[in-house]
Amino acid sequence: MTNPLNHVDQLCAFLAATDIGLLELKGPAGVLRLRHDGARVEVEMIEAAAAALISPPTQVIRAPVPGIYLDRHPLRSQPSVAVGTEVAAGTPLAFLQIGPLLLPVPAPEDGLVAEKFAEHGATVGYGAPLIGLQPHGSDAE
Amino acid sequence: MIEVLSAGALATVQDLGRTGALNLGVGTSGAMDPLALAAGNILLRNEENAAALEIPLFPFRVRFTRPTVFAVTGADCAPQLDEAPVLPWWAHRADAGQVLALAVPSAATWRACRAYLCIAGGIDVPLVLGSRSTQLRGAFGGLEGRPLRDGDGLPIVATSDRAKTGFGITPPGLALPLEVDGLPAVRVLPAAEYDSFTPSSHEALWSEPWKITSQSDRYGYRLAGPELRPQRPMELRSHGIVPGVIQVPHGGQPIIQMRDAQPSGGYPKIGTVIDADLWRLGQAPIGSRIRFVLCSWDEALDALAATRRWLSNVRRLVELYCDQGAVR
Numbered sequence: 214m215t216n217p218l219n220h221v222d223q224l225c226a227f228l229a230a231t232d233i234g235l236l237e238l239k240g241p242a243g244v245l246r247l248r249h250d251g252a253r254v255e256v257e258m259i260e261a262a263a264a265a266l267i268s269p270p271t272q273v274i275r276a277p278v279p280g281i282y283l284d285r286h287p288l289r290s291q292p293s294v295a296v297g298t299e300v301a302a303g304t305p306l307a308f309l310q311i312g313p314l315l316l317p318v319p320a321p322e323d324g325l326v327a328e329k330f331a332e333h334g335a336t337v338g339y340g341a342p343l344i345g346l347q348p349h350g351s352d353a354e
Numbered sequence: 355m356i357e358v359l360s361a362g363a364l365a366t367v368q369d370l371g372r373t374g375a376l377n378l379g380v381g382t383s384g385a386m387d388p389l390a391l392a393a394g395n396i397l398l399r400n401e402e403n404a405a406a407l408e409i410p411l412f413p414f415r416v417r418f419t420r421p422t423v424f425a426v427t428g429a430d431c432a433p434q435l436d437e438a439p440v441l442p443w444w445a446h447r448a449d450a451g452q453v454l455a456l457a458v459p460s461a462a463t464w465r466a467c468r469a470y471l472c473i474a475g476g477i478d479v480p481l482v483l484g485s486r487s488t489q490l491r492g493a494f495g496g497l498e499g500r501p502l503r504d505g506d507g508l509p510i511v512a513t514s515d516r517a518k519t520g521f522g523i524t525p526p527g528l529a530l531p532l533e534v535d536g537l538p539a540v541r542v543l544p545a546a547e548y549d550s551f552t553p554s555s556h557e558a559l560w561s562e563p564w565k566i567t568s569q570s571d572r573y574g575y576r577l578a579g580p581e582l583r584p585q586r587p588m589e590l591r592s593h594g595i596v597p598g599v600i601q602v603p604h605g606g607q608p609i610i611q612m613r614d615a616q617p618s619g620g621y622p623k624i625g626t627v628i629d630a631d632l633w634r635l636g637q638a639p640i641g642s643r644i645r646f647v648l649c650s651w652d653e654a655l656d657a658l659a660a661t662r663r664w665l666s667n668v669r670r671l672v673e674l675y676c677d678q679g680a681v682r
Contacts, residue, residue: 286441287528288430290462305441313529313664314671315443315522 217245218258225254235275235340271327271345274318276337280309284333287315292333298326306344309337324348355419356473358506359453362411364571367477367496367508369405372485376617382597383487383495384613386410386468386572386636387428389526389661394427394472396669397445397523399516399676404476405486407502409469414456416471418448422510423474423517427525429459429466429637444522459639464527465538466637475513490572490614518676523668527637530664534645537563538638540631541649541657545599545623547588555582559624563643564608570640572614581606584622592620598627610635630657 217224217238228236228249236247246257276282284292284307294306305317306326328345331337358365370391371384385391385408392402407416412431418424423445426433430442434455440446448454456469479486479497488496497506532539548556558580569576582602595601599611601621610627611619612635627635628649638644649657 286443286522287524288442288463310524312671313524313668314675315524316675317520319520 216242218242221245221247221256225256228254232279232338233340234338237340271347272321272324273330273342274306274321274344274346276309276318276331276339276341276343278309278311278316279338280311280316280336282331282333282335282337282341282343283308283310283315284329284331294326296326296329300324300326300346306346307331318343320346322346322348355510356407356422356477356508357417357419358415358502358504358508359417360413360415361502361504361506362409362414363501364411365407365409365414365502366488366490367405367479367486367502368408368488369476369486370403371613372483372487372489372495375483376594376596378483379617380483380489380492381615381617382613383485383489385470385487386613387466387470387633388636389633389665390428390468390470390637391472392665393443393523393526393668394425394470395476396665396672397425397427397443398423398472398474399518399672400472400474400476402665404472404511405479405496406473406477407471407508409456409471410467412456412458412469414469415453417453418450419507420450422448423513423519424448424454425472425522426454426456426469427472428469430462430464431456431459431469441522443525445517445519447519464525465639465642466527467639468637473510474515474517475511478509478511491616516676521675523672526633526661526664530660532631532634532647534647535563537643537645538634539645539647540634541628541654542600542625542646543628543649543651543654545625547584547590547622548624550584550586550588550622551602551624552583552585555580555584555624558582559646560648563645565643566638566640568640572612574612574615575610575635575638577608577610579607582608582624588622590620590622592618595619595623596626598629598632599623600625600627612636628654628657630654630661 238245243261244259248255300320302322304320307318309316325347327347330342368385371382395404482495493499564577564579567576601609
């Protein structure tokens, strides 16, 4: 298999032509992360050793599909969870609206809601960072 | 089976109604908010017309005797499954023995008063004249033709487990809003005796808010507002009427016929709320105020088509999501 690092320019050109916000490739050498903000593509390469070291205590929950990001159910006036809330795995933390359909953004594991990245009502692309979750156990190390 | 623990009052089994029997003197019945019932059924991959529970008064509690997929649509009643909050307009799975509790509706973003408990497969009561709706006046249909009581057991149609859980839909009250001066509005066609009312009555009908009085139920809504006057007293023979017809009795305060209306009446009719907007009326709480909007025949048909389009779009996306786990 060819090394994706030899094709970064090609990948950037491909990404620039789409509405995909993030392309992340993980390999034994490290992580290649391409961010596309609609205008330009930013390239970030994290070496495996560094990746292990800076591996953030906060897990970033990303949009599983493109849609309209809602931090609360449309019938509710308060956000589903506030920063600092303890949540159980599976709890819907927010929603993605696609037409009349409402899909959950569930907590992948038990943890503490550490950060919110997206605005209520914003249109988000695939892979857009939505919520930062501090998994239980990470602060115990 | 669903076991009713706390029935509240006037909760009934309803589907989309018993159409085609007006000639026998049998009214339509059916859900006061047919859109919430149809959308809830689509969410659970039922037929749109599957029977559900219409719940107008709270608290309301049921126990599921076997694992059951359900959704609570209509008003947001802060549903709780074994005292843990669950989302409204969302497909859930209850385990055998779990208790679902519905509280008095909150009106955070959409003011509504009736909840629908939809069940994968639907409530299994016998069809009468082609419908499972409760006909209270005739005491047939639904469960023994009566409102639910504590201790009732409701059988569920056996399903093929097609329903998926863990997702929901946006309520049509938010997706298809209609307001005038901040009040919920319904569109109205002028009816046969419209021209016999005074100009000031016409003016008041279209420009004043109308309060839904406490004498309002599934049979009809009595409204309070400016007095509507005919140009001269009218006496009519009884004639056929349908849900939505706005009658004006001698007192000048209008009555809107609702789902359990009898199929004939003799009061002069000033207008008819269009079929496509009856669900808005069905969700308007007692004590709230509404506005009437003048509408043409073509606009009424367009409104019905828009509602159909919304429902078929929900069906399309739900099926796509359930079949492929993805949406494009």
